[in-house]
Amino acid sequence: DAFGEAQRVLPNGLEVYTSRDADTSNVTVQVWYKVGSKDDPAGRSGFAHLFEHLMFKSTRNLPPETFDRLTEDVGGSNNAFTADDTTAYFETVPANHLERMLFAEADRMGSLVVDEPTFVAERDVVKEEYRQRILANPYGRLFGLFVPETIYQDSPYRRPGIGSIEELEASSLDDVRRFHATYYRPDNAYLIVAGNFDQAQLDRWIDQYFTPLKNPTTPIPANNVVEPEPTASRAVTYYAPNVPLPAAVVAWPTVKYADADRAALTVLDGILSTGESSRLYRSLVYDKQIAAQIGSTPDFSQQAGNLSALAIMAQGHTAEEGVAALNEEIAKLRDAPVTAEELSEAKNELVADALRSRETVDDRATALGFALINTGSAAAADDEVAQIQAVTVADVQRVARKYLTPQRQSTITFLAADDANPASVQKMNVGAPVTVADLAPAGPPAVLLPEAERTPLPQPGAEVAPVTPAVADFRLDNGLRVLVAPTDGVPLVSARLSFDAGSSDDPSGKAGIAAMTAALLTQGTKTKTAPEIATQIEQLGASIGAGAGVDFSNVYANAPSNAFPATVALMADLVKNPTFAAEELERQQAQTLDGLRVALSQPAAIAGMTVGRVIYGDAPYGATITQQTVPTITPA
Incomplete structure (x- = not known):
């Protein structure tokens, strides 16, 4: 067990993973909720991401922005992210501030305060984020909107995690409170603590702050869409304003994260596009000089996955040239085995990257969180390197022939809009397995208590001296x-x-x-x-x-x-x-x-x-x- 984590489950269903490291003076606290953008209700895309913003506001005992004060004011940090299948919150602080962070995380799990002014303000922040990430970025529409909606037929992954302006505006304060009541509950979360702590004391604090939290009586809505096998290839051209260079994408649905073929597809992706000796870089960027940028992305989530390859064309070259060059390189992967040298290079890069992603306690906790969300098993984090090492030349060709076929392929070209070709619009009214009607009742709203009535924050403990190397x-x-x-x-x-x-x-x-x-x-x-x-x-x-x-x-x-x-x-x-x-x-x-x-x-x-x-x-x-x-x- 490379992570050395201890596991237990509280009576309310909260799964707790702790990993002690006495060589650091810090500690990280992470709460991974089993709710992501795939759980956005129909007509409310972007909801999970909106809620991530709201979680940094007040609770019954903590005024707004307390998480910044508890972390940044002591030299620590805090952040969060929303993905397809999870919304995760994490803080790193000096180890003597651990109890304060546990108190704060439990308080926002159990008593988040969301009022109308806060809701409207954060909704406006997310709408501006949409404008910057999707509309102002020249390729924001391509990757944020058009690629997922083209690759997937039925999966909720086909909707953008950031949502749309129209569906964000359609949401209400009651929707938000019901979303919190439905998903932000102990039996729908993982608590991960890693760093320098006393295990017995940590267990007592977790029992004190998290065990009293209750689950609602309503079940978590079912959401397990099986993405159908493609019946034919697809080719789509999208247009957008402000596209300085044309782009080409070829993509295929592949496998979910827990599938045994994930490792081989990951190695294939490394051979295809990782580094300047990769096939796409050598061919399109270095030799032919037709592309300014290449890449490929193996995206494996809880329910489904995909692999896409991209070329942003060099000045004077067309998206059609990019499609032809990408198809040529993909065909080579199907038609002939990769070399032993290519396989070794890709494995070495992937193993080294796995090591780099585990250097700090924060890194190791994050790797554990992703494994838990995608497989439900902590062992998946420990097994990753061995699975990569076990991939063979034959495995790479086998998955290329199985998944990266012309019949299963989506081909996307992305061009500058003009008078003849107006900007393509985001697909709206996309169905979803969860509806607003499926959400739990909101219950009585939590309010920030008067200061005299609040449960005070625990005081910091004795400082843990940092361990610095002799230079x-x-x-x-x-x-x-x-x-x-x-x-x-x-x-x-x-x-x-x-x-x-x-x-x-x-x-x-x-x-x-x-x-x-x-x-x-x-x-x-x-x-x-x-x-x-x-x-x-x-x-x-x-x-x-x-x-x-x-x-x-x-x-x-x-x-x-x-x-x-x-x-x-x-x-x-x-x-x-x-x-x-x-x-x-x-x-x-x-x-x-x-x-x-x-x-x-x-x-x-x-x-x-x-x-x-x-x-x-x-x-x-x-x-x-x-x-x-x-x-x-x-x-x-």
Whole structure:
């Protein structure tokens, strides 16, 4: 049991998982409710996400914004997210504040206060989030609305988690209170606590604050839609304003998270699109140079899943070219086995990523939460690496032939709207397995008590001294200062090489040199080509790259400890022997210009690019990389 969690179930049905780690001075508290956007009632899409916002307001004993004060004011953090199948809330605080967080989480589970002004204000916040994420983002409609509604036929996953302006406006305060009464209950949640605590004391606090919470007498509405097998392929073109570059997507329904084929599909996805040695990057971005960006997403949820592959086209290339190139690469996966080297690369990357996602107590608790939501079993989190390692070449070809077939495929092209092709609209009035009538009665509304009547927050306990590594600090003969901080935990090693030069050192009129120099470090040395470098990085399961800040530039590396000697040797080669080849510079310039075309179509990106100029004027800190400065950069 890699997570080392203890499990128990309270009399009210709340499932509790605790994992002690005495090597940290922090603790994380997470509550995962078994309700997500798939449970949004018909005509109320976006409801679970709206409710996530409301959960940060007041309770019977806690005034609004208390969670921020309990976490941020002591150096901690708090947040939440809504997914298809869950809404999760999590806090990380110094360990001596654990009891206060348990009190607060129990109070909002049992006595959330939602009044009309709060409801209207948060609904407006979510509507603005919709405008920013879906409408202002040039590809927001594609990924947030059109892809899921095209892939799925009957599944509630076909509705967007953020909902729609119209259905958000249709909701009422009574709807919200009934939603809370229906789903925010002890027998519909997991409580996860990880970090530095005394187990016996933690158990007493959980019993004290959570055991008194009651469940409503009404059952949780049934929601278990079986997505039907596609009967034919689909091809759809969507249009939207503000699409700077055309996009192509090919997608297939696949399997739910708990399915045995998930591991093979995950490895297939790694071979397809992870890293610069992946098939899609090498073909569409590097060799053919027809795409500015590629990607694929294996999306596995509780009831169903899908895999989609995408290409945002380079300037001057069409979505039809993208579809043809994507189909060509998918056909290769069906028609011939992947190589043993590709399989090994993908596995190494996935295992290393699994380690990276378990570095902190927060990470490990989150991995456990996802496993519980999607499978109901804590063991699924422990089994993930072994399942990836067990995938064979034959498995990859088998799942490609089984799921990624032309007959099951949805093909989506996404283009700029014009007079002849007006913007496509979001599909409305989509059916759902849950209706507002299925929700539990709201019951008497909770109200914030007068201060004198509130149950006071527990006081913090004795501070737990943070454990910091002993740092070795020395210089090499060439003057390079080296700092080494050994840590226990997952077998990963990170390195960062920093240089006292950044974008503020770019020559006048040539903004972008520092950033372009950093980008080119991984694109060729005296003995290795860019594809060879990418292949070696991925064989090692490493992450190696470079970037430029305003005052400094960094080269970074992260790898499993057994691969770190070879990783740092490669890192040194990149720094000491770059070639800055003209053809690689041209590729990077083209990609940068395409990236600017996308950025300049987004209000937030434009504001971010101009704020430096507004504040600093013509001083070096005010320089901004533009479509005019990029072409002026030369290999010299």
